[in-house]
Each structure stands twice: as C-alpha cells, then as structure tokens.
Amino acid sequence: MRRQLSLTLFLLFTLFSSFAQAPSVTYHNKKGETVPKKEDSYFYRIIARDIESEAFKYVEFYTQGDVPKINAYISKPTFIQSTIGPFQSFYPNGRLYEKREYNNKNQVIDSAFRYYPNGLIESVLFYKTPSDEIYIYEKMGAKTDPTLFILAQDSLGNKLAENGNGKLVLKNLLSSNNDNYGDPDYESGPISNHKKNGEWVGKFRSYTFEETWKDGVLLGGISMDSIGEKITYNQATLTADPSYPGGINVLRQLVANNFRYPREAIDVGVSGTIMISFIVEKNGQMSNFKISNDLGYGTGPATIKALRMAKEVWKPGIQRGRAVRVAYRLPVTLHTL
Incomplete structure (x- = not known):
C-alpha cells in the first residue's frame, strides 16, 4: 500500500508540477461511479488547470499497476467530454487503444485510429472539419454523420473495408472491461463512398439497436432493451447531453x-x-x-x-x-x- 501511494504521489508530481492549482483526484469503479478509496477503485482520475493554455489536463490510470488509461485535455472541468487537442486511451496492458484529435469546440477532427490489444490497427476514420454546409441535409432537416470510414480489418490484419467501401465492424474493445454488460459494445453495417449506407445493427450496454442510414444520414433507428421494450429515434434524438433548465x-x-x-x-x-x-x-x-x-x-x-x-x-x-x-x-x- 505504501509503495502504491508513493507511486501515485510521484505520478501526480511529475504530471502536474507545471499546473496552476492542486489537482483534483477522484476514484472510480468499472461503471465510472465515484468510490471513496483508491483500493476500492478500478481507475482514478486526475484533473488540473494548465497555466499556459487555461485548459485542464485530464488523465486516468488503471488502479492496478497505475497504468495509463486516458491522456487528454478538456475545456470544462465539470464535463469530461469537453475534450480539446490530442486524446489517447489505453488498454489495461498499457498498449494504445485509440488516438484522435479534437478542436476547441470539442468536436473530433482529422484522422482517428483504433487498435487491437496485439497492436494491429482495427480501424481508421476521418472526421470532416465542422461546417454547416457539409453537415446539414436540408431536405430532411437532419445532420449527416461527419465520419468518413477509411479502413477496417480484423485482429489478424484481414481487410473488412478499404478505401471507404465494404462492411464495417466497430467494437468498443474496452467496454467489456469497464462495465457489467457482458460482451463489448459494437456496431456493424455496410459502407460505400466512406459513409454509412443501408441497415446497421449493434449493441450498447444493455440494449441492442437497428438503424437505417443513407449517405451518412440516419433515417431512423430502433433500440430494444433486455425485456423487449422498443424505442424509436432519429438523428435529432440520437444523443444529447443533460441540461439544467435555464442553463x-x-x-x-x-x-x-x-x-x-x-x-x-x-x-x-x-x-x-x-x-x-x-x-x-x-x-x-x-x-x-x-x-x-x-x-x-x-x-x-x-x-x-x-x-x-x-x-x-x-x-x-x-x-x-x-x-x-x-x-x-x-x-x-x-x-x-
């Protein structure tokens, strides 16, 4: 225990010695819920303000072995999804899982890479620079998916999709480590000309879903939970952050x-x-x-x-x-x- 505490203090000092305020350290279980002690945690999170950029350094470590889990910057300490600049996440074995880039509006831009635990590339995606002209599909009143799919392959290096065409299988290979919902989250379906097209299926946590896409636009989807309850959605109700009345x-x-x-x-x-x-x-x-x-x-x-x-x-x-x-x-x- 003493050695683990000493290592944590060393990591805090080396990572945050050039930051303004004392870092905020919290401990979390596999679901991300806060727990009181490090010995009860699956990972721990450190956030501190950067003097030079006024952003916040945001890192996470797996508790076992103090292995890096996430390395990033965020613009709002209250909202860890407010990522800016380079983002990296890692497997518990310390190998790189994903790397991508965010702009100052917390949007993914440029190329994003995801890797298997053996180090081979799982997928390469490209995110367009945000632009209403690019994203707004005026006739349907819905935003297109800003993602261009470049490459997907299995863990042996066999190509599943190449040059934006083929069948895509995207798995969140970290999800089975981070929650109690069994198999990894995934989504799978055809792509053509770098965009989602046709029928897609997938799993997220405790429910499965089916979606219909056309040229990167979500026409509609149905999600079904473990007891068979179905909910329909479209691009407008795909995702949303929580909000307090009035802001x-x-x-x-x-x-x-x-x-x-x-x-x-x-x-x-x-x-x-x-x-x-x-x-x-x-x-x-x-x-x-x-x-x-x-x-x-x-x-x-x-x-x-x-x-x-x-x-x-x-x-x-x-x-x-x-x-x-x-x-x-x-x-x-x-x-x-």
Whole structure:
C-alpha cells in the first residue's frame, strides 16, 4: 500500500508540477461511479488547470499497476467530454487503444485510429472539419454523420473495408472491461463512398439497436432493451447531453443563493474551489452527491446542502433515444472577506 501511494504521489508530481492549482483526484469503479478509496477503485482520475493554455489536463490510470488509461485535455472541468487537442486511451496492458484529435469546440477532427490489444490497427476514420454546409441535409432537416470510414480489418490484419467501401465492424474493445454488460459494445453495417449506407445493427450496454442510414444520414433507428421494450429515434434524438433548465449558470446562482457559510469557515477565512460530483439520473433528478475536492471546515457538506435545494429537474442525457445516467461535476468557488 505504501509503495502504491508513493507511486501515485510521484505520478501526480511529475504530471502536474507545471499546473496552476492542486489537482483534483477522484476514484472510480468499472461503471465510472465515484468510490471513496483508491483500493476500492478500478481507475482514478486526475484533473488540473494548465497555466499556459487555461485548459485542464485530464488523465486516468488503471488502479492496478497505475497504468495509463486516458491522456487528454478538456475545456470544462465539470464535463469530461469537453475534450480539446490530442486524446489517447489505453488498454489495461498499457498498449494504445485509440488516438484522435479534437478542436476547441470539442468536436473530433482529422484522422482517428483504433487498435487491437496485439497492436494491429482495427480501424481508421476521418472526421470532416465542422461546417454547416457539409453537415446539414436540408431536405430532411437532419445532420449527416461527419465520419468518413477509411479502413477496417480484423485482429489478424484481414481487410473488412478499404478505401471507404465494404462492411464495417466497430467494437468498443474496452467496454467489456469497464462495465457489467457482458460482451463489448459494437456496431456493424455496410459502407460505400466512406459513409454509412443501408441497415446497421449493434449493441450498447444493455440494449441492442437497428438503424437505417443513407449517405451518412440516419433515417431512423430502433433500440430494444433486455425485456423487449422498443424505442424509436432519429438523428435529432440520437444523443444529447443533460441540461439544467435555464442553463448551468442558473444552477450556480441557486447554489450561491442557498449556500450558508459554516461559522468555522468564516473564522479561518476559507477561500477556494470546491468540486461536487453527482449523477443526473434518467428522470432528471440529481443523486450520488460526493465531494471531489473539499476546502474543509464544513464547506463541502454545506455546498451539497445548497445544491440539494435546487428544485428544478434536469433534462436527462440521451443515447439512441433513451434517457441515460450521466456523471457531472460542478465547481463552486468560495470567497470570504
């Protein structure tokens, strides 16, 4: 245990010695849920502000062996999907799983590569530079998929699709390591001229789906869960992030209005940023409140108490037409006079 703690401290120092504030460190199980101790975790996450770029360095390590899991930058510490610049993820054996590039709008751009555990390329995709002229399919009122499919092959190097034509089989080879839903997530179907065309099928977590595509436009889809419940969706309801009524600044103001400084925090003049993590549930309610970064003197519990007083229900995150649970982090800055 002492050696593991020493290694973690060394990693924190070497990775974040040039960053502004002390890094935020949280521990997580396979589902990504926060757990209190490192020994109870499957991986741990470190986030710290970069002095030069004002972005946030975002890394994750598998707890066993402190092996890198993710190496990236994000623009918002509350939202780990706000990736900017180069992104890399790794298998538990330390080999590269995926690398891609994001612009300052958190959109994937340029070439993206995914690899098998043996090091061979699984797929090569190319993401167009975002442009309404390219993406908007005006007649159908839907956005086209910005992805151009270049290459897909099996783990032995046999080509499944080449030069944008063939049958694509994309597997999330990390998903079976990260959740309790059995086989890896996947999607499979024909491509022509670098775009999805025809009937596609796949699996995501606990449900399967069928989709119809034409020249990169999703015409419609049906997802079915383990008990046979079916939900239809289209491009507009394919995915969506959770949102608070009126925007996140409304929630921040509610927390500020409801926050009551503990007496001991006033006495010592506590100032700084508290980070609260929670889950936006499928019904829009907040749950699983945890203090990711505490300033002490009762300020963490006081912040959670203020956050619980927000009565409005979130619009939940959406994945293939289904409401999903989404982890969220909210920084709260305190100043005492």
